[in-house]
Amino acid sequence: MEKTFMELAREYIKEKARLGDELFKNSPELLKNLSQ
Secondary structure (H helix, E strand, O other), X not given: OOOOHHHHXXXXXXXXXXXXXXXXXXXXXXXXXXXX
């Protein structure tokens, strides 16, 4: 089944968001630096 570009983009963004969440969970000091 062919996926549309929008479907692929949505999955890509979802995956990026998930990886970002894990990164933030694992690095509170990074979060502190960003929130200043």
